[in-house]
Amino acid sequence: MTKALLTGNEAIARGAYEYGVSVASAYPGTPSTEILENIAKYREIRAQWSPNEKVALEVAVGASIAGARTLCAMKHVGVNVAADPLFTYTYTGVNGGLVLVSADDPGMHSSQNEQDNRNYARFAKIGLLEPSDSQEAKEMVGHALEISERFDTPVMLRTTTRISHSKSLVELKDPQERTLREYKKDARKYVAVPANAKVRTHIKHQLLEELKEFSETTELNRVEWGDKKIGVVTSGIAYQYVKEALPHASILKLGFTNPLPLKRIAAFAEQVEQLWVVEELDPVMEEQIRAAGITVHGGKDQLTRIGEYSPSLIRQAVLGATTTTKQPASAPIRPPVLCPGCPHRGVFYALRNNLKVVTGDIGCYTLGAMPPLDSLDTTICMGASIPAALGMEKARPDQAQNIVAVIGDSTFLHSGITGLIDMVYNKGTSTVMILDNRITAMTGHQHHAGTGQTLQGEPASEVDLVALCHAIGVKRVRVVDPGDLAALDQAIKEETAVREPSVIIARRPCALIVKQTEPRLRVNHDKCVGCRMCMRIGCPAISFADKKSSIDPALCVGCKLCQQVCKFGAIVPEEGQ
Amino acid sequence: MKTVSILLVGVGGQGTILASKILSDVALRQGYDVKMTEIHGMAQRGGSVVTQVRMGEKVHSPLIEPGQADYIVAFEQLEALRWLHFLSDEGTMIVNTQRINPMTVITGAAEYPADALEQIKANAPRVVELNALEIAKQLGNMRVVNVVLLGAMAKQMDIPKEDWLASLEATVPPRFLELNRQAFQAGYEA
Numbered sequence: 001m002t003k004a005l006l007t008g009n010e011a012i013a014r015g016a017y018e019y020g021v022s023v024a025s026a027y028p029g030t031p032s033t034e035i036l037e038n039i040a041k042y043r044e045i046r047a048q049w050s051p052n053e054k055v056a057l058e059v060a061v062g063a064s065i066a067g068a069r070t071l072c073a074m075k076h077v078g079v080n081v082a083a084d085p086l087f088t089y090t091y092t093g094v095n096g097g098l099v100l101v102s103a104d105d106p107g108m109h110s111s112q113n114e115q116d117n118r119n120y121a122r123f124a125k126i127g128l129l130e131p132s133d134s135q136e137a138k139e140m141v142g143h144a145l146e147i148s149e150r151f152d153t154p155v156m157l158r159t160t161t162r163i164s165h166s167k168s169l170v171e172l173k174d175p176q177e178r179t180l181r182e183y184k185k186d187a188r189k190y191v192a193v194p195a196n197a198k199v200r201t202h203i204k205h206q207l208l209e210e211l212k213e214f215s216e217t218t219e220l221n222r223v224e225w226g227d228k229k230i231g232v233v234t235s236g237i238a239y240q241y242v243k244e245a246l247p248h249a250s251i252l253k254l255g256f257t258n259p260l261p262l263k264r265i266a267a268f269a270e271q272v273e274q275l276w277v278v279e280e281l282d283p284v285m286e287e288q289i290r291a292a293g294i295t296v297h298g299g300k301d302q303l304t305r306i307g308e309y310s311p312s313l314i315r316q317a318v319l320g321a322t323t324t325t326k327q328p329a330s331a332p333i334r335p336p337v338l339c340p341g342c343p344h345r346g347v348f349y350a351l352r353n354n355l356k357v358v359t360g361d362i363g364c365y366t367l368g369a370m371p372p373l374d375s376l377d378t379t380i381c382m383g384a385s386i387p388a389a390l391g392m393e394k395a396r397p398d399q400a401q402n403i404v405a406v407i408g409d410s411t412f413l414h415s416g417i418t419g420l421i422d423m424v425y426n427k428g429t430s431t432v433m434i435l436d437n438r439i440t441a442m443t444g445h446q447h448h449a450g451t452g453q454t455l456q457g458e459p460a461s462e463v464d465l466v467a468l469c470h471a472i473g474v475k476r477v478r479v480v481d482p483g484d485l486a487a488l489d490q491a492i493k494e495e496t497a498v499r500e501p502s503v504i505i506a507r508r509p510c511a512l513i514v515k516q517t518e519p520r521l522r523v524n525h526d527k528c529v530g531c532r533m534c535m536r537i538g539c540p541a542i543s544f545a546d547k548k549s550s551i552d553p554a555l556c557v558g559c560k561l562c563q564q565v566c567k568f569g570a571i572v573p574e575e576g577q
Numbered sequence: 578m579k580t581v582s583i584l585l586v587g588v589g590g591q592g593t594i595l596a597s598k599i600l601s602d603v604a605l606r607q608g609y610d611v612k613m614t615e616i617h618g619m620a621q622r623g624g625s626v627v628t629q630v631r632m633g634e635k636v637h638s639p640l641i642e643p644g645q646a647d648y649i650v651a652f653e654q655l656e657a658l659r660w661l662h663f664l665s666d667e668g669t670m671i672v673n674t675q676r677i678n679p680m681t682v683i684t685g686a687a688e689y690p691a692d693a694l695e696q697i698k699a700n701a702p703r704v705v706e707l708n709a710l711e712i713a714k715q716l717g718n719m720r721v722v723n724v725v726l727l728g729a730m731a732k733q734m735d736i737p738k739e740d741w742l743a744s745l746e747a748t749v750p751p752r753f754l755e756l757n758r759q760a761f762q763a764g765y766e767a
Binding site: 005109110133161162165166167168169240241243244310311312323325326327328329330331332333334335336337339370371372535538540542543544554 | 588589601602605610611612613614615616623624625636637638639640642643644655656658659661662678679680681682683684685686687688689690693696700719
């Protein structure tokens, strides 16, 4: 038997391979991104990046109706985008099994909120699986597909960052045969008009009752008996923390958590003196358990609903054990920064010099909010930059010439296009900057419909952003190299001055995907007067000591931005390169 | 066997991920259960990065908590200081004396603690310090800092050296193997 040390994401990809998935789709988002990247390695699976999560799920729905086992992956906030198809596909039901992977991010390691997507499973009334390590993550793909086909419903597989990005041992097995279920036209099932949906809702609720019975009997839910003083109901990564914190406690370990096996929980509760419910984030299980009349000794009244758990946090809450933790030393924080040579740096420097109100979006360029660039006024969600600029202009028409929206190329294709249509249609006059670095950079360089390559790196059609903006009705569209500060500054001044919507496409590939060809720069200390102008661009390669700037040759990529801001000609190419 | 907990801490781009891969592979060769966790995303861009590796007969939680780390391998001084309180009462700190200024220091919002090494030595039960960057430079490639540090760590751990070398061979591309062997050896002897 072969075993491998896999992340949760790699294990889910392996599960897709072993359990007969034929079609997989996703939009990248931390911590879910590596699922599709790893599925792409299995040539048997037709896998793709879609422009956004709604499209990805709709592709998966089509594949499922056509009879394929299908997997669709996204980060937690992606499910907000995909919620529309999700809530109706639960009415129509599936043909080939469909598993929706929601990768949540308790602790917000790389997200704008920490919503608990188990609520979506309840809300949409679908089955929910929560793995506690990589082995389970793999196997639960298979369980999810079987449940999906047996109970005619999409199923959610919900991970968290600690599952997605933790490695543990996984047994590898041979893949089962990849077959399609028969496709027969069935309009009464798949055409969700009211007349059909009114029939389907009865079927759906009947199936939900059957799913409840399944939850009571499945081996995905199991009791690990220990000392009966303390009994813990738990799921996901919290199970591992409970095992570590309370090695002698009895545990009802739930792998299938919607619908909850309330009869089993009641029977378990009767056997133990104190019943605890240990779950990260929302009291999703606890509220249902309490509502069923089962006495809960400890839950969210003792354990936080914010952030990640840990063994010591559980030990402290349940046993009252105060661990004398050592205090951290005082150390200046090290926030993430825009990389040396990042094309976004010039954009934010120019915007700050022009004192614009900047509505931002989601991507590396969100880091433009950090000092010293300090250039963003808002960041809400994918695509919000352009509509937010329009809304600001509607609220304060006199400020229209002072508002700029910035959005990345991948984010623009994800959900920026409709915002731009709105701006043109509703007579907005703000300026939109598309920061086109030719890749989805933040999540680790994934291709998208504008890069000319597929998930597998094969050549693909490429969206023409200039033509697209023209087609929407923007007359003023110009492409600028963000490495040229003077050109950027001129473009911002001219485009914000006009009383019509305009788009500036700041186009330069991400510094991490191009090979460095420019000579590195150094500071001529004879000419440096110590004015600190170069410090204002926030480049990690530049430091300041003894009244002079210096450039770290190990970090510099020769982008020349600092050279352009230096008024004394003190920054010069390094000799001998 | 007691579960061994190891933290690898550094700055995004320093190669902590490759180091943790080799470390996990070595642990698997000992027949241990292994769990490893790391945070991607925002932290990749020159921010603080941490990888947690735990090995033993049966490992449940992938998390290492304050006061629990048997070893901390710090790729940078300030990061060593930041994670110092995670070290156990018998723990060993292996610290690269290299300094990388965070943006907060570059902008003048904060000062790099001049006495970071002294604070570490005063509070850690055992400290192994080495200038891994200088060693890597002497070997002709600054990118092998991570493997130099791994060599220094291997010296401290109760795992046969041949297994480390086998893991190195299984993890790094063949054309860089000789360089990495030298880096490992230099760290081992430092």
